[in-house]
């Protein structure tokens with residue numbers, strides 16, 4: 001399958017890894033929007049959040065377990081934001097579900 005994030009998770013395209021386990025891969029965003037900006041993905045190819053169902057939702061739980069571990073490893077004790085863009089109106093540009101993990105600056109709310 002011709003998917004950028006599947007290739008990154010498989011190591012076929014280089015990335016700066018911040019975390020990996022059996023289900024999850026996380027790497028630094030190439031165009032960071034905060035001093036710490038990682039992309040956290042399930043290794044399983046799921047296109048977007050609207051494709052989550054009872055068959056594949058376990059890997060999404062694993063993503064959030066990984067995020068808690070990354071936050072501890074990276075000392076994000078001041079807080080962080082997790083963002084998922086789903087579909088065109090939200091600005092999803094890569095068709096493999098991913099969660100932005102943003103930290104180390106004051107993050108505006110509402111995000112705009």
Ligand code: 5GP
Pocket residue numbers: 004015016027028029030031032039084085091092093094
């Ligand atoms: P989206 O806009 O789909 O929510 O987020 C896609 C994110 O992936 C963007 O923040 C973009 O900077 C990042 N990205 C796109 N291509 C690459 C790449 O080849 N390597 C890395 N590390 N990040 C990428």
Ligand code: ZN
Pocket residue numbers: 003004005006007044045046095096
């Ligand atoms: Zn993929």
